[in-house]
Amino acid sequence: xxxxxxxxxxxxxxxxxxxxxxxxxxxxxxxxxxxxxxxxxxxxxxxxxxxxxxxxxxxxxxxxxxxxxxxxxxxxxxxxxxxxxxxxxxxxxxxxxxxxxxxxxxxxxxxxxxxxxxxxxxxxxxxxxxxxxxxxxxxxxxxxxxxxxxxxxxxxxxxxxxxxxxxxxxxxxxxxxxxxxxxxxxxxxxxxxxxxxxxxxxxxxxxxxxxxxxxxxxxxxxxxxxxxxxxxxxxxxxxxxxxxxxxxxxxxxxxxxxxxxxxxxxxxxxxxxxxx
Amino acid sequence: xxxxxxxxxxxxxxxxxxxxxxxxxxxxxxxxxxxxxxxxxxxxxxxxxxxxxxxxxxxxxxxxxxxxxxxxxxxxxxxxxxxxxxxxxxxxxxxxxxxxxxxxxxxxxxxxxxxxxxxxxxxxxxxxxxxxxxxxxxxxxxxxxxxxxxxxxxxxxxxxxxxxxxxxxxxxxxxxxxxxxxxxxxxxxxxxxxxxxxxxxxxxxxxxxxxxxxxxxxxxxxxxxxxxxxxxxxxxxxxxxxxxxxxxxxxxxxxxxxxxxxxx
Numbered sequence: 369x370x371x372x373x374x375x376x377x378x379x380x381x382x383x384x385x386x387x388x389x390x391x392x393x394x395x396x397x398x399x400x401x402x403x404x405x406x407x408x409x410x411x412x413x414x415x416x417x418x419x420x421x422x423x424x425x426x427x428x429x430x431x432x433x434x435x436x437x438x439x440x441x442x443x444x445x446x447x448x449x450x451x452x453x454x455x456x457x458x459x460x461x462x463x464x465x466x467x468x469x470x471x472x473x474x475x476x477x478x479x480x481x482x483x484x485x486x487x488x489x490x491x492x493x494x495x496x497x498x499x500x501x502x503x504x505x506x507x508x509x510x511x512x513x514x515x516x517x518x519x520x521x522x523x524x525x526x527x528x529x530x531x532x533x534x535x536x537x538x539x540x541x542x543x544x545x546x547x548x549x550x551x552x553x554x555x556x557x558x559x560x561x562x563x564x565x566x567x568x569x570x571x572x573x574x575x576x577x578x579x580x581x582x583x584x585x586x587x588x589x590x591x592x593x594x595x596x597x598x599x600x601x602x603x604x605x606x607x608x609x610x611x612x613x614x615x616x617x618x619x620x621x622x623x624x625x626x627x628x629x630x631x632x633x634x635x636x637x638x639x640x641x642x643x644x
Numbered sequence: 645x646x647x648x649x650x651x652x653x654x655x656x657x658x659x660x661x662x663x664x665x666x667x668x669x670x671x672x673x674x675x676x677x678x679x680x681x682x683x684x685x686x687x688x689x690x691x692x693x694x695x696x697x698x699x700x701x702x703x704x705x706x707x708x709x710x711x712x713x714x715x716x717x718x719x720x721x722x723x724x725x726x727x728x729x730x731x732x733x734x735x736x737x738x739x740x741x742x743x744x745x746x747x748x749x750x751x752x753x754x755x756x757x758x759x760x761x762x763x764x765x766x767x768x769x770x771x772x773x774x775x776x777x778x779x780x781x782x783x784x785x786x787x788x789x790x791x792x793x794x795x796x797x798x799x800x801x802x803x804x805x806x807x808x809x810x811x812x813x814x815x816x817x818x819x820x821x822x823x824x825x826x827x828x829x830x831x832x833x834x835x836x837x838x839x840x841x842x843x844x845x846x847x848x849x850x851x852x853x854x855x856x857x858x859x860x861x862x863x864x865x866x867x868x869x870x871x872x873x874x875x876x877x878x879x880x881x882x883x884x885x886x887x888x889x890x891x892x893x894x895x896x897x898x899x900x901x902x903x904x905x906x907x908x
Contacts, residue, residue, distance in 0.1 A: 390671070393672070393674075394670075394672060395667050395671075395672065395789070396672050397664060398665070398667045398789050398790050398793055398794075399766050400664065400665035400763060400766060400793070401764065401766025401767050401769070402766075403767045408773060408789040411789075429780075430777060430780055433782070433785070434777055437777065445673070489849075489850050492846070493846050493849065493850050494878070496680075496710070497874065498875060500682060501710070501873070501874035501875075502874065503703075504706055504707060505873075507682060507686075507700075507702070507703040509696075510699045512686040512689070512690075512695050512699050514682055514686075514699065514703065515680075515683040515685070515686035515699065515702070518677065518680060518682055519677045519683055522677045523677055526673045526677075527673075552893060555889055555892055555893040556889065558852070558889075559888045560885060561850040561852065561856060562859050562881065562884050562888045563882055564846070564850040564881075565847075565851060565856055565857075565860045565881075566859050566862055566863040566866070566878075566884060567874070567877060567878055567881055568843060568850065568860060568863060569863020569867075569877075570867045570872070570874055570877040570878075571710050571843055571846075571863075572860070573863070574867055575710060575839045575843075576836065576840050578836050578837050602869075603868050606840070609837060609840045610843050612840075613841060613844025614844045614847040614848060614851075617848045618848045618851075624841060627841055628749070628753065628838070628841055631837045631838060631840065631841065634837065635833045635834035636834075638833060639826070639833045644833055
């Protein structure tokens with residue numbers, strides 16, 4: 369699969385690449401079922417390539433579409449790089465390069481996991497919480513500006529990321545693969561989770577609200593237990609609740625619904641006895 | 645609060661427009677921005693003629709879902725049902741923010757169950773798409789992939805939202821008034837705790853190695869002791885991430901070279 373091969377010269381035009389990007393942006397989850405998740409979205413995103421090279425070749429067209437009906441699932445904005453890489457492979461194949469079905473599928477399967485890892489750390493754990501916190505701040509007092517800000521900022525983010533990585537993926541082709549599966553990428557992924565975890569810590573301290581209502585009243589003084597806890601370490605209860613949830617999900621294999629059940633029990637018991 | 649048929653219709657349409665499986669008209673990545681309660685609150689508020697209350701409730705509900713993550717297509721709550729019918733219902737009932745959070749959480753979980761059913765139903769489209777490709781009928785393939793699923797999604801989301809909102813306008817406020825104070829108080833407490841669900845999911849997701857928990861604590865320290873806001877914390881986190889990368893990543897060759905020197 370050497371890129372020196374003369375037949376792998378890239379000739380998809382800018383408008384064609386933009387169409388591929390738009391189809392991915394628009395249709396990525398158009399059939400949202402567990403069975404194959406983003407497979408139809410991926411197939412549709414490839415159609416501009418197929419239309420260009422196989423419009424007069426019914427057999428190849430059908431084979432190409434069938435090639436992409438298999439399960440595919442990744443992070444949508446960052447996974448666009450896979451769309452770009454595979455577009456370059458499909459193009460090379462259409463021009464006669466020796467690119468097998470298995471090779472294309474292996475690239476997709478090999479990359480979708482790592483990219484979901486790094487992409488979700490950024491697009492789920494880091495960027496939305498930051499943008500939403502700013503939005504919530506702007507929305508104070510009932511100002512709709514917060515919502516407008518979020519829609520604009522998050523859309524710009526999604527467009528810029530997905531467009532840039534898709535173009536990069538197309539131009540780098542298979543060279544991108546060794547980068548994404550290399551040790552360097554593994555380290556970048558870990559570095560991203562450093563950022564993600566810092567933001568998650570900040571969310572924990574900012575948005576979980578649970579304080580002790582208990583007070584010890586004696587003749588001489590009143591002891592406010594929440595005040596005592598705050599004196600030791602503020603936000604102790606929210607941190608404990610989060611770590612409990614983490615422990616149950618990670619080590620006890622709880623489902624999210626079961627975890628909600630646990631919190632309901634805590635709220636009911638705590639609320640009934642006036643503890644929290 | 646009263647609601648007209650047209651208002652209920654609009655809220656139903658938005659519940660569909662904002663759904664993550666609906667590719668019309670600006671694409672799925674755009675729809676996903678509308679599915680946030682912060683945005684839903686503003687839109688529902690606009691439709692019901694009280695933007696202020698809508699935004700306040702939306703922002704409160706949003707705080708609970710800052711950390712909502714889809715893992716392999718499995719959601720813990722259906723954000724679109726959280727952002728539209730729940731907020732509309734809370735507004736119609738005149739509920740305050742904490743009660744709205746619990747209401748949204750309940751409808752969110754029910755919505756997720758419903759969405760699971762939708763995801764199973766989608767298998768039909770995959771099979772039909774395969775058949776269209778086998779028949780070389782690519783127009784039909786486009787129809788099956790891009791037109792029918794949004795119609796199914798519309799049938800589910802619009803109908804349920806429309807009915808809930810219409811029924812809600814008649815019964816919700818009476819129902820809320822009938823709930824004892826103690827239950828409302830517990831719902832309020834629960835509303836404060838529930839954000840922990842999404843956050844613990846995020847933790848399991850970004851913490852591959854337990855030692856990384858130190859960064860979670862640094863994030864907490866930034867807010868509690870240093871008084872950072874979210875943007876400042878993110879900047880601090882980015883610095884840590886770059887430092888982590890600088891100190892831990894060594895090019896393969898360097899390590900080999902070191903090894904050789906030791907052997908010699």
